[in-house]
Amino acid sequence: MGRIIENLNLSEQVTNELGRAIVAGEYSCESGLPTEAQLCEEYGISRTAVREAVKMLAAKGLISSRPRQGISVEQPSNWNLYDTSVLKWLLSSSPSLYVLKEFLQMRLAIEPEAAALAAEFGRDEDIDQIGKAVEAMKAAANDPSGSMHDADLAFHTSILFASGNRFFSHLRDFISTALNVSIQHTTPAKANDLAVADDHAKIYTAIRNRQPERARNLMKYLIDEAKTFIELEIKKQG
Template sequence: MSKNIHGRTLDLLGEAIVSRRYAVGMPMPAEPLLCEAFGVSRTVVREAVKSLVAKGLIVTGPKVGTRVLPEDRWNWFDPDVITWQSRVGLTPEFLRDLVDLRRVVEPAAVRLAAERATGADIAEIEAAYAGMKAAIEQGGDYVSNDLRFHHGLLVAARNRMLAQMSKALDALLRTSFELSTAKKDGPAKSLPLHRAVLDAVIAHNPARAERAILKLIESAREDIDEVLQSRRRMPRVNRAPPRLKAAA
């Protein structure tokens, strides 16, 4: 129970900071006020504050108190930070940085996957692709299978550092996938692009695999640009992945 209370308090404080409820450089409410606001003990608040310090969102000290740090100090590879930003609403800067990161990391990772993927790796990516296809045709969770597909590519690169980045990358990629999934026929149009990546990895053709993933990333960028150019409010990512309806 204490872990659940800590996690809930951490989420509430994290989302409050990311939503700019507490201004950068300004002192946050005193500990007793936070305890009263969240209905928790000082121990819980203190543990949550320690976690936020570790994630780069705040700084504490006897002379400065507890203050919010600028966004460029936040740990954007921390899945919690990504989740909080996604929940309170994506920003143009966040989406731009996401596309840039994908362009840097994924082509190199997919080249390695095409060189190094084992039979088991390919079977896992195939299973993820089958799940995406089934979600389109029969209805279901497309986003989770899409994440599984890209996670499988990172694992197939057989690089321990890339593998350890996968948790943060999963959280980042989910935001892109949900934007594409929200578009009419988005998943159906994206599926052949995923197939091209998979076929290139199966063929152990690194150059073809790189071209295919770049085409897939470009398609996602177009989806994001459409969101940025619209007058709609920046989207929020769902706590649970959206489910597709069965194809007519």
């Protein structure tokens, strides 16, 4: 606790620390949180700053604060998993592979359809952005010191945008947050960056050629392959 995070004000730092601790199970429904006075003393900040942190955590569904009842830690089922901070804390906690499995299951329900919509209705200029991401992935794959990470993120978020579906587009930050961790697990498993880039290029080609069903199936295969790897890793961990 008490770790300093640059570019965050005091309330945000406390929010980050307490959020991580709640998600990691250091505080639970049974144990509750320290009192305002205890938090003020621990972090060396004012009650105003602590109360602001409490409001932030309550907005994320991690805690609730009621008059004369104090601060209560909420059940995990009440946490706002679409909040990118909550997702980051979950992914940095010990059961992150289980979170990634659930995340990949959700992606299977969304991204294949987004790819199909992009192929059928996507504007040429939006599809161009997918192509640029693929080219960046290929360039990184051919560079021994390169990383495809950012280009891979751009590829998936560009497809969400190209789908033309505003609900999908608004998932871009959420998808990016989890992909930041997911890619680190699944890309090395293939042990061939060129093959990874080629798999993404096939999806782009199907979208560019206006082949919705092929784009849908290729994206489904890509995500299902990653999900299978994560499931194998979970089995290895027992």
